[in-house]
Amino acid sequence: MTTPELHTLTGAYALHALDPAERAEFERHLRACPACAQEVAELSATAGRLGLAVSLTPPDALKERVMRAVTTERQLPPAVPAASRTGSGAGRRRAPARWALAACLAAAAGLGGVAVWQHEEVQDARAQAQAAQDQARELAAVLSAPDARTTSGKLSDGASGTVVVSRSQDRAAFIASGLPKPPAGKAYQLWFDDGGTMRSAGLITSSAATQSVLLHGHIGRASGMGITVEPAGGSASPTTNPLALMDFPA
Missing domain, CATH: 1.10.10.1320 (Anti-sigma factor, zinc-finger domain)
Known part of the structure; x- marks a missing residue:
């Protein structure tokens, strides 16, 4: 080499x-x-x-939910061996055994429901972790690309921002510093500037003041990017004046 x-x-x-x-x-x-x-x-x-x-912390309510589910499960009664004698006495002794069997089946069914619920919780957490890891890898690929180019600017709210562009990756990332929390019910939304037409590039979902975010979608024909404050779910097009408009580096 x-x-x-x-x-x-x-x-x-x-x-x-x-x-x-x-x-x-x-x-x-x-x-x-x-x-x-x-x-x-x-x-x-x-x-x-x-x-x-992108590290994940289990929600505080998870332990409480699991413990609550455990306490609602019926405890199994002690097993009663079947008598070898026949007759009414034996029938009376077999009855508790049948009840014990029914209780076992009911408990097994209930525990099976808890197991399914726990499995779904684990699967959801794994899916979220995998998605976060995938995005982190894509972000790292842009930041470490040999052709990565940067440009920086100030946002109108006093924060600063840097956009990193990799033409070989056809992706861009935005690094914010000193970004205040958005107002209640609002979120920061990123945009690609396609020759004056703004195309959504995703929301900033973290409330951290300093963070790196991969813009959703490919650069394509975009010549720059912008950031606005939008309703929490995002908007199809900007509804407020941009906090910043930044040209992509050549």
């Missing part, structure tokens, strides 16, 4: 995406290239911040 090719592997190395042979070769190069070493350190720090941004 040539030295120019090795210079392009900083992003893949920071995300542990190299095979063992490539990793060993790049690490030999890294010891002799201060520029690549600095870029790897910056990209590794960015990847770490992205990982923290």
Whole structure:
């Protein structure tokens, strides 16, 4: 592998995406290239911040819901062995056994419902985590792309923003700093500027003051982006004056 090719592997190395042979070769190069070493350190720090941004914490109500479901389940009575004798006495002794069997079936059915509910909760959490991880990988790919270009500007609410564009990825990311929480019932919405026509690029769902967001959709013909305050569910087109309009870097 040539030295120019090795210079392009900083992003893949920071995300542990190299095979063992490539990793060993790049690490030999890294010891002799201060520029690549600095870029790897910056990209590794960015990847770490992205990982923290998409980490999931179980909701506080989950334990309470599980414990409440457990306490409503009927306890099984002790099993009563069937008597070997026949007659009315044996019939009376078999009756508790039949009740015990019915109780077991009822409890099993109830526990099965709890198990299904818990399985669905786990599946939903896994799906959300996978979606967050996928988006984090796509965001990291844009930020670490060899052709990534940036431009920065001020927002009208005092915050600052930086847009990162990768033409090879056909994607863009927005990095906000000092972004205040939107008013109640409102959200920040991002837009692609397609020659004066604004195309939705998704909502900023986190309330963090500093964050990195991947714009939804491809750049296409867009020459820039904007950010507005919209109703919490978003709008089909901007309904307020933009906080900022930023041209994409050439």
